Amino acid sequence: MKFSKKSAMGLLFSLTLIAAGCGQTKTASDSDAASTSTPAVAEKKLNVQVSFYPMYEFTKNVAGDLADVHTLVPAGMEPHDWEPTPQDIASIETADVLVYNGAGMESWIDQVKDSLSNDKLVQVEASQGIDLLEGVEDGHHHGDSSADEHDHDHADEATTEEHNHDHEHGEEAAAEDLDHADEATTEVHDHEHNADTEEGHSHDHGGLDPHVWLSPVLAVQEVRNIEAGLAQAAPEHAEQFKQNADAYIAKLETLDQEFKAAVTDSKRKDFITQHAAFGYLAQQYGLQQVPIAGLSPEQEPSAAQMASVIDFAKEHQVKTIFFETLVSSKVSETIASEVGAKTAVLNPIEGLTEEEIAAGLDYIGVMEQNLEALKLALNE
Numbered sequence: 001m002k003f004s005k006k007s008a009m010g011l012l013f014s015l016t017l018i019a020a021g022c023g024q025t026k027t028a029s030d031s032d033a034a035s036t037s038t039p040a041v042a043e044k045k046l047n048v049q050v051s052f053y054p055m056y057e058f059t060k061n062v063a064g065d066l067a068d069v070h071t072l073v074p075a076g077m078e079p080h081d082w083e084p085t086p087q088d089i090a091s092i093e094t095a096d097v098l099v100y101n102g103a104g105m106e107s108w109i110d111q112v113k114d115s116l117s118n119d120k121l122v123q124v125e126a127s128q129g130i131d132l133l134e135g136v137e138d139g140h141h142h143g144d145s146s147a148d149e150h151d152h153d154h155a156d157e158a159t160t161e162e163h164n165h166d167h168e169h170g171e172e173a174a175a176e177d178l179d180h181a182d183e184a185t186t187e188v189h190d191h192e193h194n195a196d197t198e199e200g201h202s203h204d205h206g207g208l209d210p211h212v213w214l215s216p217v218l219a220v221q222e223v224r225n226i227e228a229g230l231a232q233a234a235p236e237h238a239e240q241f242k243q244n245a246d247a248y249i250a251k252l253e254t255l256d257q258e259f260k261a262a263v264t265d266s267k268r269k270d271f272i273t274q275h276a277a278f279g280y281l282a283q284q285y286g287l288q289q290v291p292i293a294g295l296s297p298e299q300e301p302s303a304a305q306m307a308s309v310i311d312f313a314k315e316h317q318v319k320t321i322f323f324e325t326l327v328s329s330k331v332s333e334t335i336a337s338e339v340g341a342k343t344a345v346l347n348p349i350e351g352l353t354e355e356e357i358a359a360g361l362d363y364i365g366v367m368e369q370n371l372e373a374l375k376l377a378l379n380e
Contacts, residue, residue, distance in 0.1 A: 046234055049092050051100040051109075052079040053351045054213040055126060057363040058223045059099050061248040063230055066237050067097070075357060078326045079350050080296045083108050093118050097233045099226055102127040105210035124229030126222035127212050133279050135209040135295040209295060211348060215280040216256040216367070220249050251364055255371075259285050262371055266378035272313060273322040274332050275299065277348035287378075290318075292335065297327040297348075306335065313339040320377040322346035325353050344373050 046067035050056045056071045063069060072088050073079045084092070092098055093116055100106045102125035113123065212218040227245040231238035263269075263285045271278075276291035292309050293299040301309070313321070319341050323332035329343060336343045347366050356366070 046096045046230065047094065048097040048099060048230075049095040050098075051106050052082075054219075054222075054349055054363060055099045055101055055226075058126065058213075058219065058248070059226050059230075062223060062227050062241055062245045064240065064244045066234065066240065067230065073351060075351060076326065076353050077351060078297060079105070081107075084112060089115065092116065092121070095121060097122045097124060097229055099124045099126060099229065101125075101210055101213065101222075103130075103132050103210035103212065104208050122229050122233040124226055126225050127210070128225050130212050130218055130221055132212070133209040133283070135207055135276055135279070209276065209279050211277045211295075212280050213363075214278055214348060214367075215284045216252045216259065217284055218280055219363075220252050223249055223252070255364060255367055256284075258368070259371055262375045263287060263378065266375070267380070268316070268378050270316060270318070271320070271322060271346070271374065271377050272309060272318055272335070273346050274324050274327070274329070275348075277324075277350075278346065292331055297324060297350075301331060306331075309335055310338050313341065319380040320344050320373075322373070322377070324348055325356070326351055344377065346370055346373055 045065075046063065048059055048063060048067045048069045050059050050069060050071055052073040053071060053075075056069055059067075060069045070091065072084060072091070073082045089112055092112060095118075098121055100109055100123075102109070105127075213222060223245050227241050230241045234241075259281075269286060270288040270290055272290045272292065274291070275293040275297040276289065276295050277297075278289045278291075281287070282289040290309065290312055292305070293301050312318070313335065318339065321332045321336040321339075321341050321343050323329035323343055323345060325345060325347055332343050335341075347370055349363060349366050352361060352366075361369075
Protein backbone atom coordinates (compact mmCIF):
# COMPACT_ATOMS: atom_id res chain seq x y z
CA MET A 1 0.00 0.00 0.00
CA LYS A 2 1.44 3.30 -1.04
CA PHE A 3 1.09 6.66 0.74
CA SER A 4 1.16 9.89 -1.07
CA LYS A 5 3.52 12.62 0.17
CA LYS A 6 0.50 14.53 1.39
CA SER A 7 -0.75 11.57 3.44
CA ALA A 8 2.67 10.99 4.96
CA MET A 9 2.94 14.59 6.11
CA GLY A 10 -0.54 14.40 7.60
CA LEU A 11 0.39 11.27 9.53
CA LEU A 12 3.59 12.91 10.80
CA PHE A 13 1.65 15.94 11.96
CA SER A 14 -0.85 13.72 13.81
CA LEU A 15 1.92 11.82 15.56
CA THR A 16 3.51 15.15 16.58
CA LEU A 17 0.24 16.30 18.13
CA ILE A 18 -0.13 13.01 20.01
CA ALA A 19 3.44 13.26 21.31
CA ALA A 20 2.95 16.85 22.35
CA GLY A 21 -0.28 15.94 24.10
CA CYS A 22 1.44 13.16 26.00
CA GLY A 23 4.23 15.52 26.95
CA GLN A 24 1.76 18.09 28.20
CA THR A 25 -0.12 15.46 30.20
CA LYS A 26 3.11 14.34 31.83
CA THR A 27 4.11 17.90 32.66
CA ALA A 28 0.72 18.64 34.20
CA SER A 29 0.96 15.45 36.22
CA ASP A 30 4.42 16.43 37.49
CA SER A 31 3.12 19.88 38.37
CA ASP A 32 0.22 18.39 40.31
CA ALA A 33 2.61 16.15 42.23
CA ALA A 34 4.85 19.08 43.04
CA SER A 35 1.92 21.16 44.18
CA THR A 36 0.84 18.44 46.61
CA SER A 37 4.34 18.20 48.14
CA THR A 38 5.05 21.96 48.42
CA PRO A 39 2.75 24.46 50.15
CA ALA A 40 1.23 26.91 47.73
CA VAL A 41 2.05 29.88 49.98
CA ALA A 42 4.97 30.01 52.42
CA GLU A 43 4.06 30.95 55.98
CA LYS A 44 4.40 34.69 56.50
CA LYS A 45 7.12 35.75 58.91
CA LEU A 46 6.67 38.55 61.38
CA ASN A 47 8.11 41.88 60.30
CA VAL A 48 9.93 43.19 63.38
CA GLN A 49 11.65 46.57 63.59
CA VAL A 50 14.04 47.12 66.49
CA SER A 51 15.73 50.32 67.59
CA PHE A 52 19.40 49.37 68.01
CA TYR A 53 21.78 46.44 68.36
CA PRO A 54 21.02 44.88 71.79
CA MET A 55 17.32 44.85 70.90
CA TYR A 56 18.21 43.09 67.65
CA GLU A 57 20.31 40.49 69.43
CA PHE A 58 17.65 39.69 72.02
CA THR A 59 14.78 39.72 69.51
CA LYS A 60 16.53 37.58 66.92
CA ASN A 61 17.35 34.93 69.50
CA VAL A 62 13.73 34.77 70.63
CA ALA A 63 12.17 34.94 67.16
CA GLY A 64 14.49 32.50 65.45
CA ASP A 65 13.29 31.79 61.91
CA LEU A 66 9.77 33.00 62.60
CA ALA A 67 10.51 36.70 62.01
CA ASP A 68 12.53 39.03 59.85
CA VAL A 69 14.24 41.38 62.30
CA HIS A 70 15.51 44.74 61.08
CA THR A 71 17.62 47.25 63.02
CA LEU A 72 16.82 50.93 62.59
CA VAL A 73 20.18 52.34 63.76
CA PRO A 74 22.83 51.31 61.19
CA ALA A 75 25.85 49.26 62.20
CA GLY A 76 28.73 51.33 63.55
CA MET A 77 26.56 54.34 64.41
CA GLU A 78 26.29 55.64 67.98
CA PRO A 79 22.57 55.40 68.85
CA HIS A 80 22.18 58.03 71.57
CA ASP A 81 21.60 60.93 69.18
CA TRP A 82 20.30 59.00 66.17
CA GLU A 83 17.00 60.17 64.70
CA PRO A 84 14.77 58.17 62.32
CA THR A 85 14.31 59.25 58.72
CA PRO A 86 10.91 59.30 56.98
CA GLN A 87 11.89 55.96 55.44
CA ASP A 88 12.55 54.54 58.90
CA ILE A 89 9.16 55.72 60.12
CA ALA A 90 7.52 54.15 57.06
CA SER A 91 9.25 50.85 57.93
CA ILE A 92 7.87 51.03 61.46
CA GLU A 93 4.40 51.84 60.13
CA THR A 94 4.27 48.62 58.11
CA ALA A 95 5.81 46.38 60.79
CA ASP A 96 4.06 43.81 62.96
CA VAL A 97 6.23 44.48 66.00
CA LEU A 98 8.38 47.39 67.20
CA VAL A 99 10.96 46.63 69.89
CA TYR A 100 12.77 49.43 71.70
CA ASN A 101 14.73 49.65 74.94
CA GLY A 102 12.90 52.59 76.50
CA ALA A 103 14.03 54.36 79.68
CA GLY A 104 14.86 57.38 77.53
CA MET A 105 17.38 55.63 75.29
CA GLU A 106 15.35 56.36 72.17
CA SER A 107 14.58 60.06 72.55
CA TRP A 108 12.52 59.94 69.36
CA ILE A 109 10.18 57.12 70.32
CA ASP A 110 7.18 59.07 71.64
CA GLN A 111 7.01 61.40 68.67
CA VAL A 112 7.22 58.47 66.26
CA LYS A 113 4.59 56.42 68.11
CA ASP A 114 2.22 59.39 68.08
CA SER A 115 2.57 59.64 64.32
CA LEU A 116 1.71 56.00 63.58
CA SER A 117 -1.66 54.88 62.26
CA ASN A 118 -1.01 51.10 62.42
CA ASP A 119 -3.25 50.11 65.33
CA LYS A 120 -2.17 46.46 64.99
CA LEU A 121 1.48 47.24 65.67
CA VAL A 122 2.70 45.50 68.84
CA GLN A 123 5.00 47.87 70.68
CA VAL A 124 7.49 46.28 73.08
CA GLU A 125 9.35 48.42 75.59
CA ALA A 126 12.04 45.96 76.63
CA SER A 127 12.93 47.75 79.88
CA GLN A 128 9.37 47.52 81.18
CA GLY A 129 9.25 46.47 84.83
CA ILE A 130 12.93 47.16 85.54
CA ASP A 131 13.99 49.41 88.42
CA LEU A 132 15.80 52.25 86.68
CA LEU A 133 18.79 54.14 88.02
CA GLU A 134 19.25 57.87 88.06
CA GLY A 135 22.11 58.68 85.74
CA VAL A 136 25.38 60.41 86.49
CA GLU A 137 25.02 63.37 84.16
CA ASP A 138 28.24 65.17 84.98
CA GLY A 139 30.53 62.21 85.44
CA HIS A 140 31.25 63.62 88.86
CA HIS A 141 29.69 61.36 91.46
CA HIS A 142 32.72 59.25 92.25
CA GLY A 143 32.03 59.05 95.95
CA ASP A 144 28.29 58.51 95.76
CA SER A 145 27.71 54.98 96.95
CA SER A 146 24.10 55.16 98.07
CA ALA A 147 21.12 53.93 96.08
CA ASP A 148 17.49 53.43 97.05
CA GLU A 149 15.24 51.06 95.12
CA HIS A 150 11.89 52.17 93.79
CA ASP A 151 9.41 50.85 91.31
CA HIS A 152 9.82 51.38 87.60
CA ASP A 153 6.14 51.22 86.80
CA HIS A 154 5.40 50.81 83.14
CA ALA A 155 1.82 49.65 83.54
CA ASP A 156 0.56 52.53 81.42
CA GLU A 157 2.88 51.60 78.57
CA ALA A 158 2.34 47.91 78.08
CA THR A 159 2.95 46.83 74.54
CA THR A 160 -0.79 47.14 73.92
CA GLU A 161 -3.64 48.13 76.21
CA GLU A 162 -4.89 44.58 76.58
CA HIS A 163 -1.54 42.87 77.06
CA ASN A 164 -0.01 42.30 80.48
CA HIS A 165 3.70 41.58 80.68
CA ASP A 166 3.72 39.45 83.80
CA HIS A 167 6.99 37.55 84.07
CA GLU A 168 7.33 37.15 87.80
CA HIS A 169 10.21 34.71 87.63
CA GLY A 170 12.37 37.21 85.72
CA GLU A 171 11.57 40.05 88.09
CA GLU A 172 12.17 37.88 91.17
CA ALA A 173 15.56 36.81 89.86
CA ALA A 174 16.56 40.39 89.24
CA ALA A 175 15.31 41.51 92.65
CA GLU A 176 17.28 38.72 94.32
CA ASP A 177 20.48 39.61 92.56
CA LEU A 178 20.25 43.39 92.70
CA ASP A 179 21.54 43.52 96.27
CA HIS A 180 24.59 45.70 95.81
CA ALA A 181 22.83 49.05 95.67
CA ASP A 182 25.22 50.55 98.21
CA GLU A 183 28.12 50.08 95.79
CA ALA A 184 26.65 51.74 92.73
CA THR A 185 27.48 55.24 91.58
CA THR A 186 23.88 55.99 90.74
CA GLU A 187 20.51 56.03 92.46
CA VAL A 188 17.34 54.22 91.59
CA HIS A 189 14.61 56.60 90.51
CA ASP A 190 10.90 56.19 91.17
CA HIS A 191 10.00 56.29 87.54
CA GLU A 192 6.34 56.31 86.59
CA HIS A 193 7.19 55.71 82.96
CA ASN A 194 4.13 56.96 81.12
CA ALA A 195 3.66 59.10 78.08
CA ASP A 196 3.71 62.36 80.01
CA THR A 197 7.05 61.77 81.70
CA GLU A 198 8.58 60.31 78.57
CA GLU A 199 8.09 63.61 76.79
CA GLY A 200 10.72 65.06 79.08
CA HIS A 201 13.39 62.69 77.76
CA SER A 202 15.87 64.33 75.45
CA HIS A 203 19.28 63.14 74.37
CA ASP A 204 20.36 63.22 78.02
CA HIS A 205 17.74 60.51 78.77
CA GLY A 206 15.88 62.76 81.20
CA GLY A 207 18.36 61.87 83.94
CA LEU A 208 17.59 58.14 83.84
CA ASP A 209 20.15 55.50 82.96
CA PRO A 210 18.87 53.40 80.03
CA HIS A 211 21.82 50.96 79.83
CA VAL A 212 20.01 48.04 81.46
CA TRP A 213 21.15 45.51 78.83
CA LEU A 214 24.68 45.61 80.27
CA SER A 215 23.53 43.62 83.29
CA PRO A 216 23.02 39.98 82.23
CA VAL A 217 20.32 39.63 84.90
CA LEU A 218 18.36 42.61 83.58
CA ALA A 219 18.94 41.41 80.02
CA VAL A 220 16.91 38.36 81.02
CA GLN A 221 13.96 40.60 81.83
CA GLU A 222 14.30 42.36 78.50
CA VAL A 223 14.30 39.02 76.70
CA ARG A 224 11.14 37.95 78.55
CA ASN A 225 9.38 41.19 77.61
CA ILE A 226 10.33 40.66 73.98
CA GLU A 227 9.11 37.08 74.13
CA ALA A 228 5.73 38.31 75.40
CA GLY A 229 5.45 40.87 72.61
CA LEU A 230 6.24 38.35 69.88
CA ALA A 231 3.76 35.89 71.38
CA GLN A 232 1.12 38.58 71.27
CA ALA A 233 1.83 39.25 67.59
CA ALA A 234 1.89 35.54 66.68
CA PRO A 235 0.19 33.53 69.45
CA GLU A 236 0.34 30.37 67.38
CA HIS A 237 4.12 30.41 67.87
CA ALA A 238 4.13 31.30 71.57
CA GLU A 239 5.59 27.97 72.64
CA GLN A 240 8.43 28.21 70.14
CA PHE A 241 9.22 31.75 71.28
CA LYS A 242 9.35 30.50 74.87
CA GLN A 243 11.70 27.66 73.97
CA ASN A 244 13.98 30.06 72.11
CA ALA A 245 13.91 32.55 74.99
CA ASP A 246 14.68 29.82 77.51
CA ALA A 247 17.70 28.69 75.49
CA TYR A 248 19.09 32.20 75.20
CA ILE A 249 18.41 33.02 78.84
CA ALA A 250 20.46 29.97 79.80
CA LYS A 251 23.41 31.66 78.08
CA LEU A 252 22.75 34.91 79.93
CA GLU A 253 22.62 33.06 83.24
CA THR A 254 25.96 31.42 82.49
CA LEU A 255 27.38 34.85 81.70
CA ASP A 256 26.03 36.16 84.99
CA GLN A 257 27.78 33.38 86.91
CA GLU A 258 31.04 34.13 85.10
CA PHE A 259 30.87 37.79 86.14
CA LYS A 260 30.09 36.86 89.74
CA ALA A 261 33.04 34.49 89.92
CA ALA A 262 35.42 37.00 88.32
CA VAL A 263 34.79 39.91 90.68
CA THR A 264 34.40 38.05 93.96
CA ASP A 265 38.08 38.08 94.88
CA SER A 266 39.29 40.97 92.75
CA LYS A 267 41.86 43.35 94.27
CA ARG A 268 39.82 46.45 93.54
CA LYS A 269 36.18 47.27 92.92
CA ASP A 270 36.40 50.55 90.98
CA PHE A 271 36.98 51.24 87.30
CA ILE A 272 37.12 54.38 85.18
CA THR A 273 35.06 54.36 82.00
CA GLN A 274 34.43 56.81 79.17
CA HIS A 275 30.77 57.44 79.91
CA ALA A 276 28.27 56.37 82.55
CA ALA A 277 26.99 53.25 80.79
CA PHE A 278 27.94 50.62 83.35
CA GLY A 279 25.87 51.58 86.40
CA TYR A 280 23.66 48.47 86.23
CA LEU A 281 26.62 46.17 85.73
CA ALA A 282 28.45 47.85 88.62
CA GLN A 283 25.41 47.55 90.89
CA GLN A 284 24.87 43.93 89.92
CA TYR A 285 28.36 42.83 90.91
CA GLY A 286 29.27 45.19 93.73
CA LEU A 287 31.53 47.43 91.66
CA GLN A 288 31.92 51.21 91.36
CA GLN A 289 32.05 52.86 87.97
CA VAL A 290 33.82 56.20 87.74
CA PRO A 291 32.60 57.79 84.50
CA ILE A 292 34.53 60.55 82.77
CA ALA A 293 31.37 61.85 81.09
CA GLY A 294 27.66 61.41 81.75
CA LEU A 295 25.06 59.17 80.15
CA SER A 296 25.86 60.24 76.59
CA PRO A 297 29.28 59.31 75.20
CA GLU A 298 29.23 62.47 73.10
CA GLN A 299 29.11 64.64 76.21
CA GLU A 300 32.34 66.58 76.69
CA PRO A 301 33.60 66.65 80.29
CA SER A 302 34.52 70.02 81.74
CA ALA A 303 38.03 70.83 82.93
CA ALA A 304 36.83 70.40 86.51
CA GLN A 305 35.41 66.96 85.72
CA MET A 306 38.64 65.92 84.03
CA ALA A 307 40.62 67.10 87.05
CA SER A 308 38.30 65.16 89.37
CA VAL A 309 38.80 61.91 87.45
CA ILE A 310 42.56 62.46 87.30
CA ASP A 311 42.67 63.01 91.07
CA PHE A 312 40.63 59.85 91.64
CA ALA A 313 42.89 57.81 89.36
CA LYS A 314 46.02 59.02 91.12
CA GLU A 315 44.61 58.53 94.61
CA HIS A 316 43.41 55.01 93.86
CA GLN A 317 46.35 54.09 91.62
CA VAL A 318 44.12 53.21 88.67
CA LYS A 319 46.21 51.63 85.93
CA THR A 320 43.57 51.25 83.18
CA ILE A 321 41.29 53.89 81.69
CA PHE A 322 38.50 52.39 79.61
CA PHE A 323 37.20 53.78 76.33
CA GLU A 324 34.66 52.45 73.83
CA THR A 325 34.49 51.59 70.17
CA LEU A 326 31.89 53.90 68.59
CA VAL A 327 33.23 57.25 69.84
CA SER A 328 36.58 58.98 70.03
CA SER A 329 39.01 57.71 72.69
CA LYS A 330 40.81 61.06 72.94
CA VAL A 331 39.54 61.99 76.42
CA SER A 332 40.38 58.59 77.87
CA GLU A 333 43.83 58.71 76.30
CA THR A 334 44.43 62.20 77.74
CA ILE A 335 43.61 61.05 81.27
CA ALA A 336 45.63 57.85 80.88
CA SER A 337 48.63 59.86 79.76
CA GLU A 338 48.25 62.23 82.70
CA VAL A 339 48.21 59.45 85.32
CA GLY A 340 50.57 56.99 83.63
CA ALA A 341 47.87 54.42 82.90
CA LYS A 342 47.06 52.39 79.80
CA THR A 343 43.78 52.36 77.87
CA ALA A 344 41.54 49.42 77.07
CA VAL A 345 38.09 48.86 75.59
CA LEU A 346 35.00 48.40 77.78
CA ASN A 347 32.20 48.10 75.28
CA PRO A 348 28.69 49.37 76.11
CA ILE A 349 27.38 47.33 73.16
CA GLU A 350 25.29 50.16 71.79
CA GLY A 351 26.20 48.91 68.33
CA LEU A 352 28.73 46.69 66.60
CA THR A 353 31.47 47.98 64.33
CA GLU A 354 31.94 46.48 60.88
CA GLU A 355 35.06 44.75 62.20
CA GLU A 356 33.13 43.17 65.08
CA ILE A 357 30.43 41.97 62.71
CA ALA A 358 33.05 40.50 60.37
CA ALA A 359 34.61 38.69 63.35
CA GLY A 360 31.27 37.10 64.17
CA LEU A 361 30.91 38.82 67.52
CA ASP A 362 27.55 39.16 69.24
CA TYR A 363 26.24 40.35 72.61
CA ILE A 364 27.54 37.30 74.50
CA GLY A 365 30.92 37.49 72.80
CA VAL A 366 31.39 41.20 73.51
CA MET A 367 30.27 40.78 77.12
CA GLU A 368 32.86 38.04 77.54
CA GLN A 369 35.47 40.46 76.18
CA ASN A 370 34.26 43.05 78.69
CA LEU A 371 34.61 40.49 81.45
CA GLU A 372 38.20 39.72 80.52
CA ALA A 373 39.05 43.44 80.35
CA LEU A 374 37.50 44.04 83.76
CA LYS A 375 39.29 41.05 85.31
CA LEU A 376 42.62 42.50 84.24
CA ALA A 377 41.81 46.05 85.38
CA LEU A 378 40.41 44.97 88.74
CA ASN A 379 43.47 42.91 89.60
CA GLU A 380 46.27 45.32 88.70
